[in-house]
């Protein structure tokens with residue numbers, strides 16, 4: 001056994017997102033989001049689940065914060081639902097929407113938990129989608145207007161901001177692969193949207209600086225890692241294309257002011273022609289204060305001509321998998337963090353999402369989610385290795401505080417350290433909750 005010790009200033013937290021936990025979808029003036037529309041379109045979400053009720057955190061946030069207080073965490077990452085603030089995306093502000101987030105943030109501060117706010121976690125106002133959504137550059141301006149309102153409204157209360165959660169999911173998963181809202185399947189559209197999202201991020205950072213309010217701002221790309229099956233260059237290149245789709249495609253423009261040539265050339269071969277307007281890359285290339293990193297899974301892969309978008313195939317290595325079917329690959333967590341350090345230097349990093357899906361149910365009031373504890377131990381050990389190797393990790397925020405609406409999987413896939421009974425909305429602390437609580441208290445764990 002080994003003691004895995006973390007730096008004394010390490011921050012620990014939990015994460016959620018508005019559409020996944022709040023419910024109250026038709027309450028207090030909230031407008032319709034693309035996930036309301038997408039989830040209510042038959043066939044898009046398992047069991048036809050939607051976020052109308054979710055975990056009812058809109059009404060139960062005080063109970064949820066009590067759970068966080070008992071955990072002893074430093075930071076709570078949540079997202080603001082744009083349609084609660086601007087029901088139509090622009091125009092009239094909904095004061096009741098602002099009031100809700102003031103109640104939430106005030107309770108967090110009162111509980112000595114730092115609020116980390118994600119401005120966009122996928123719930124685009126449907127009214128903007130009706131005008132082209134992220135493919136329409138007017139949505140960029142609408143987002144910056146929304147962000148400015150929030151910055152000024154919560155100045156002095158919120159000091160850590162994330163512009164976008166997982167722009168790869170917002171663009172490619174949702175507009176090329178098509179399994180998330182709005183469900184398009186068009187590579188050109190998805191790539192152009194990824195560009196508009198990066199411009200949105202940059203202009204939002206610029207607006208944040210212009211407001212002069214205190215705080216730090218970043219964004220939260222999701223990552224993955226593919227380990228080459230062999231040392232053949234074709235296998236190495238194939239893996240770097242998949243990693244590049246998640247990492248360099250979004251981080252090079254922010255940190256270096258340009259897209260990675262190897263990805264631009266690959267996309268060009270696939271017929272993608274990005275419309276990059278004069279000044280766009282300069283807008284994107286705004287210095288950020290910290291980088292959020294989301295990591296769940298990776299695997300071994302090798303080149304396969306004309307396979308999928310990027311010419312690779314997974315090689316089955318019979319890794320253990322979580323209940324959602326994702327391989328448990330902590331080595332990839334270490335490797336992708338080292339890749340980010342090598343490429344972008346010592347940017348402060350918060351792990352803004354890392355966690356696992358295990359669908360254990362309560363038995364006599366206990367949830368024995370040993371799989372999730374094992375996943376946490378493996379990935380926190382990998383994180384500790386990255387820190388020892390010089391990666392500038394400032395905090396770890398696990399996904400998720402509680403079971404919630406897992407997008408196209410609905411409520412069938414559970415990522416929480418707290419179990420939610422979706423019929424009664426009763427919360428039950430899982431074994432992983434107690435393990436995480438002890439790890440937070442100790443700032444170490446025994447592996």
Ligand SMILES: CCOCCOc1ccc(-c2cn(C[C@@H]3NC[C@@H](O)[C@H]3O)nn2)cc1
Nearest residue numbers: 017020166173177179222296353399406407
């Ligand atoms: C047929 C191909 O199908 C491909 C499905 O491809 C993916 C990829 C990635 C994901 C994914 C889900 N999550 C967890 C969320 N992160 C943000 C937070 O809201 C969590 O709920 N991360 N990545 C889902 C599906």
